[in-house]
Amino acid sequence: xxxxxxxxxxxxxxxxxxxxxxxxxxxxxxxxxxxxxxxxxxxxxxxxxxxxxxxxxxxxxxxxxxxxxxxxxxxxxxxxxxxxxxxxxxxxxxxxxxxxxxxxxxxxxxxxxxxxxxxxxxxxxxxxxxxxxxxxxxxxxxxxxxxxxxxxxxxxxxxxxxxxxxxxxxxxxxxxxxxxxxxxxxxxxxxxxxxxxxxxxxxxxxxxxxxxxxxxxxxxxxxxxxxxxxxxxxxxxxxxxxxxxxxxxxxxxxxxxxxxxxxxxxxxxxxxxxxxxxxxxxxxxxxxxxxxxxxxxxxxxxxxxxxxxxxxxxxxxxxxxxxxxxxxxxxxxxx
Amino acid sequence: xxxxxxxxxxxxxxxxxxxxxxxxxxxxxxxxxxxxxxxxxxxxxxxxxxxxxxxxxxxxxxxxxxxxxxxxxxxxxxxxxxxxxxxxxxxxxxxxxxxxxxxxxxxxxxxxxxxxxxxxxxxxxxxxxxxxxxxxxxxxxxxxxxxxxxxxxxxxxxxxxxxxxxxxxxxxxxxxxxxxxxxxxxxxxxxxxxxxxxxxxxxxxxxxxxxxxx
Numbered sequence: 001x002x003x004x005x006x007x008x009x010x011x012x013x014x015x016x017x018x019x020x021x022x023x024x025x026x027x028x029x030x031x032x033x034x035x036x037x038x039x040x041x042x043x044x045x046x047x048x049x050x051x052x053x054x055x056x057x058x059x060x061x062x063x064x065x066x067x068x069x070x071x072x073x074x075x076x077x078x079x080x081x082x083x084x085x086x087x088x089x090x091x092x093x094x095x096x097x098x099x100x101x102x103x104x105x106x107x108x109x110x111x112x113x114x115x116x117x118x119x120x121x122x123x124x125x126x127x128x129x130x131x132x133x134x135x136x137x138x139x140x141x142x143x144x145x146x147x148x149x150x151x152x153x154x155x156x157x158x159x160x161x162x163x164x165x166x167x168x169x170x171x172x173x174x175x176x177x178x179x180x181x182x183x184x185x186x187x188x189x190x191x192x193x194x195x196x197x198x199x200x201x202x203x204x205x206x207x208x209x210x211x212x213x214x215x216x217x218x219x220x221x222x223x224x225x226x227x228x229x230x231x232x233x234x235x236x237x238x239x240x241x242x243x244x245x246x247x248x249x250x251x252x253x254x255x256x257x258x259x260x261x262x263x264x265x266x267x268x269x270x271x272x273x274x275x276x277x278x279x280x281x282x283x284x285x286x287x288x289x290x291x292x293x294x295x296x297x298x299x300x301x302x303x304x305x306x307x308x309x310x311x312x313x314x315x316x317x318x319x320x321x322x323x324x325x326x327x328x329x330x331x332x333x334x335x
Numbered sequence: 336x337x338x339x340x341x342x343x344x345x346x347x348x349x350x351x352x353x354x355x356x357x358x359x360x361x362x363x364x365x366x367x368x369x370x371x372x373x374x375x376x377x378x379x380x381x382x383x384x385x386x387x388x389x390x391x392x393x394x395x396x397x398x399x400x401x402x403x404x405x406x407x408x409x410x411x412x413x414x415x416x417x418x419x420x421x422x423x424x425x426x427x428x429x430x431x432x433x434x435x436x437x438x439x440x441x442x443x444x445x446x447x448x449x450x451x452x453x454x455x456x457x458x459x460x461x462x463x464x465x466x467x468x469x470x471x472x473x474x475x476x477x478x479x480x481x482x483x484x485x486x487x488x489x490x491x492x493x494x495x496x497x498x499x500x501x502x503x504x505x506x507x508x509x510x511x512x513x514x515x516x517x518x519x520x521x522x523x524x525x526x527x528x529x530x531x532x533x534x535x536x537x538x539x540x541x542x543x544x545x546x547x548x549x
Contacts, residue, residue: 257537261366261526264436271366273521275538280518282362301365303358303521304514 038098041105041136041150042177047097049090057084062097068139071100108137108144112183115147121220127154128223145182150175151223155230159238161266163197172198174230176223178213188213192226201237203266203289208233243292244268251285351513352446352478353398355520360391362524373423376401380414383422410449412456419443420461425468432469442472442527447495450479450486454494466500472527473498476519477508505533 033050048063059082064070073079078092086092109115119135122128132152137144157172175193192210194202202208210226244267252259255272260282262270269286284299363370372394374385385397426437447454456462465471475495479488492508499506507519522536530536 257531257535259529259531260524261529264529273524273538274540275518276540280521280538282521282524284365301362303362303517306358 036094038094040098040101041134042148042179043136045101047094057082060090060093066101069101069104071097071104075100102134105135105137108139109135109147112144115180115183118149118219121218122149122151122223125220126224143182145180145185147180147183149178149180149219151178152176153223153227153230155227155234157198157234160197160201160234161238161241163200171195174198176210176226178219178222186215188217190222190226198234201241202233240289240291241267244287247287247291247296349448351516352448353395355516356398356446357395358517359520359524360394362521364389364391366524366526374398375415375418377410377415380411381418383418409453409455410447412454413458413461416459416461416465420465423465425465426470428469436528437470440470440472440527442474444523445473445475445495446478447475447491448478449491450488453487453491456494456498462498473504474523474527475504475506476516476523477506478516479508479510481510502532503527505530 033048035046035048037044037046046065050061050063052058059079076093076096078089078096082093083089106119109119119133122133123130128151132154134148134150136148136150138146153174153176155174157174160172173195177191177193179189179191181187190210190213192208194208208230210229213222248262248267248270251270251272252262255274258272258274260271260273267287268289269284271282271284273280273282280303282301282303284297284301286297286299288294288297360372363372368389371387371389372385372391373383373387374394374397376382376384384401385394388394423441425441426439428437429435466473475498477488477492477495479491480486482488488508488510492506496506498504505523505525507522509516509519522538525536
């Protein structure tokens with residue numbers, strides 16, 4: 001029966017969580033106490049769950065890492081109505097506790113007007129709902145800080161190019177983690193986290209720079225700015241990806257029987273083998289990330305002649321070209 | 336891609352093949368930096384000369400270091416496929432194979448230069464195992480003397496074609512014609528998963544007049 005609960009715990013997905021993390025467990029030899037590590041607001045919180053092997057119908061006790069967090073048991077409905085027969089019994093409890101934990105941290109902000117302002121203005125004056133934001137305050141004896149704001153940005157990623165990999169890349173998301181070293185600090189540091197497929201579509205993690213948090217600025221202005229930046233980047237990425245794909249497809253439809261290789265992931269290049277009056281040569285067509293603004297680069301390579309120990313090749317990039325032409329039109333003209 | 340190269344009984348074809356291979360390697364690498372190559376030499380039995388690497392120069396030096404060999408009566412294909420089966424791991428089929436590309440594929444480019452050495456293939460077990468994977472391809476380039484009653488080129492070429500059991504291979508031949516050899520090697524640059532079937536390939540560009548009609 002304890003093992004059964006284990007299974008339940010392992011299967012928890014953080015549905016209520018702002019990011020797609022999952023809890024992991026470690027158990028002590030007796031098998032009825034274990035720790036759960038939960039990602040929250042950019043931190044990992046550890047809660048210890050204590051069950052009793054000898055009476056499994058008894059609801060669990062919890063030890064929270066944060067000793068100030070001490071919710072009233074009567075407030076936790078799923079603990080009060082603990083039903084060992086329900087496979088999700090523990091999941092429900094954790095979820096409720098996490099909700100209380102979130103409220104606990106929200107309350108901590110009330111003592112600091114600047115932070116309280118930041119939080120409530122985000123909630124009241126932007127489209128962000130409470131379930132997209134998590135706050136966490138690190139507290140020591142003397143002071144409070146750093147304080148984390150974790151915000152999931154509701155960017156529409158639905159048209160992002162596919163990321164073909166056997167490991168499930170997971171859902172698409174962009175999460176902004178903002179750190180305040182102390183309640184009134186002006187050295188606020190933002191960090192953007194993108195899910196794998198989004199990162200892949202942008203061409204790597206280095207490819208999107210978010211602006212620094214302006215000193216004297218506030219989340220109310222900053223967060224929507226980052227959101228707009230992301231949304232624009234997504235739209236632009238999708239557009240230029242479609243243009244590249246269209247051009248490569250046009251080339252394939254004209255010259256498919258002569259193809260050597262092409263990039264079937266990002267559609268950045270394609271090469272052909274052509275014969276002209278018994279003379280064979282290779283043509284490489286390469287698209288820059290700035291295509292269609294920048295024309296494709298055509299490189300002709302000999303298969304018979306060498307120069308400096310490599311096959312001889314010539315680059316042609318000055319030919320009549322306009323970014324406004326459609327893919328098929330470009331392919332025809334390059335022909 | 337791994338190469339099997341069988342040196343001929345004169346030095347000229349060997350030099351020619353080396354040069355053509357050098358072009359092939361450089362061009363293939365230009366197509367995609369991630370390609371890797373290994374070299375297997377066939378004497379009385381197959382031996383692995385150079386393991387998979389992206390370093391084209393090192394393969395070319397290994398080729399240059401290979402000495403010419405003496406003519407042998409026949410060639411033992413079983414030993415070759417046994418060696419490859421043993422040494423080359425093929426990717427497993429994972430996920431939805433109709434849309435998920437494999438991490439890599441293995442293509443065997445068999446370069447054969449004997450005009451009289453028949454290919455003996457007694458035990459096809461290793462070959463069958465390799466060939467059963469959708470990520471394994473067998474291509475061949477047969478370099479030979481012009482066909483005459485004194486040699487067995489046609490028979491050898493037919494035997495090579497027999498190895499194309501899946502119908503996905505590219506099998507070419509050239510009779511001591513350097514240009515033709517380079518042309519055929521260039522056709523072999525095509526990626527097995529993206530290229531048309533050998534019967535469908537067409538490289539000729541038409542006259543300018545034809546180009547304006549589509």
